[in-house]
Amino acid sequence: MIKCLLRKSVFLASVFVVVFLLYNGNVFTQGLDKEISLEENIPTKEGLTVKYIAADLDGADLALGQADPFKVELQIQDLTFPNGGGSVQEVSIRGFHNGETIFFGIKWSDDSKNDRAIAHAQFRDAVGLMFPLETVKVISPEKPFSPRMGDRGKPVNIWHWKADWEKELSVAGGKEHMEDEYPNMFTDFDFNPNPIGFHSESYESASLMAGGISAGSLLSLGNRGSSVEDLNAVGFGTLTSQEHQDVKGKGSWSNGKWDVVIYRPMTTPDENDVQFVPGMSTFLNTAVWNGIEGDRNGQKSISLRWRPLKIENVK
């Protein structure tokens, strides 16, 4: 009898310890991500309406001027490590479409133009737009859709405009090199001072040793033809560049303001792209990276809650 009780109490105590440890989260949680709160799954009431305006890229600035600006407040990203951002408080987004192409005009204040990421502690300015990949009618605590870069089974499509990519569009060779940041450096590989037999093996193997270039990463390659990267994600740390890059953009900085236009055909044959149909509605989220503050990855200013996005019918 006593033995049985003893056994039971030992069992119960161990259950209690396990439950405590699980609840405590110190031993059995791997990774650093906190739980997403319920409130984050409630989209804002106000949203962005993408107007129908019969204009093309040349008239985009004019057309965007006719669209109503939608102000989105940004906040620090404080959920997953590394945390950061918060230096940009607000972006204004306008949108229009002409039945074929959808345009987003994004403006935000940034006193410093950071359009290079070559030196060790040099980071770029950037802006991202995020859409649920599939059409989502409702997002609510009952029907959650993580505003934090999507979730497993709930992929997002992210359009990421980068200030250095924008600059590299107009640079010879489509890419800035080390000597653009360090003009007085000596480099073995752009010219060959002793053409016959001099270090020929290392000269020829240079492309093999080119890390990201040989891995085919868009970040390392030049001549991208676009300043916007087309990406997918299913949660933190899963951001992946697409095989087919369909998004384009243009941006300029003046008087402490970035003015960026991101555009894409409304529909694409790529199954990893969000598709826009006139009359539909979906959701939008945005984030801004401020290079001078060392913003990159999760260190960014985010809109957090989904914003409803409505695409006007063709008139």
Place this chain on the structure above:
Amino acid sequence: MALVHNWHLGRTMEYPYFESRPEHQFAAVFNINRCIACQTCTMAHKSTWTYSKGQEYMWWNNVETKPYGGYPQHWDHKILQLLWDNGNNPMEWYTSAEDKDETKAPYGLYNGDTIFELARTKELNQVAVGYIPDDKEWRFPNIYEDTAASEKTNYETGPAAESSELPEHKRWFFYLQRLCNHCTYPACLAACPRKAIYKRKEDGIVLIDQKRCRGYRKCVEQCPYKKPMYRGETRMSEKCIGCYPRVEGKDPITKGRRMEARCMAACVGKIRLNGLLTGDYKKPDPKNPMDWLIHIHKVALPLYPQFGTEPNIYYIPPRWAPRSYLRQMFGPGVDEALDKYASPSRTLMAVLQLFRTTQTMLSRFEIEDGEKIYESEIMGKKVEVYNDTVIGFASDGTEMVRVKVEEPTWESDEKRMITY
């Protein structure tokens, strides 16, 4: 955070991932006493891996002069300074017999915070405390070469002979050979928000996946040893790859057997022994030269164990440097290691002969007894030297090397000498 055991600290510590040790661990033992800072290792590395554009400043292997030198400049002072915080003391160890354990806590118990724990204590919203060195700090890889430290000026110290007496020289410096430590708990791996950095199960080598890297430089920021480096040309970070094709036995010279890394095999001063540690630190193999030197004889020590990453490059500390400085750098195991090195045992004398005798990684050694050749007294201890033969075997059991403690010499017959 998960709780993992770090045997360098003799305790469990916080780390973002579960404890998952590789089957074997890439490791090396560097005998600082022998290094002449010829930088052959540095150049072997450079000409093999980092001769391309954007890698000009990169020295995955470097040799710096301590205490003043450092690449990037002041890297260790800066990390130690970050660790001194709010009563956190990166020098606080319990070293009584009851705090020690033969395998789990051989140096005692570290009571301060690691880089991971301090980041939590300070609520830094980062995985670890750290910083990104700027261009200026990377610029001079061998700054303060051969610059000695001294408490007193030359005039005050008096004759040179007086300032260079063991056990501690009054004027001193030593060379520190550095490369990626392929840590058991890498801070770079923990810091990467994309999990682009991974530690290989087969040999514990830590690599950055160039397809997944997006150049965020969190690894550069949070590796306390500052060995991941950003390559501006590709907008991505790169690091020492442990010459993994050689470790895998892909180089035809060793006929498919595991081969030492380039910087190890090029060592002129024979200070380096590169090999694989047994994955389970609790069951070291007494016949494996790496296990024997590190786990069993404890003559080789980790670099800055208090950082908490369980680094896997081990050092036999320099005999002449101040013990307090060495304890800060290699932990409280310094005194035991130096005692053992100053008056070496018969086995240590034999194993030390294996350093740089073959390019093949040795996984087993045997000793054949020889006659006594020398006897002396060093620092009050009797030292006997036997001309034993040490035999090194590759992992497939093939004998790779056979050397004697006394190097064979040969004198020419006087008749062969011709004078005019």
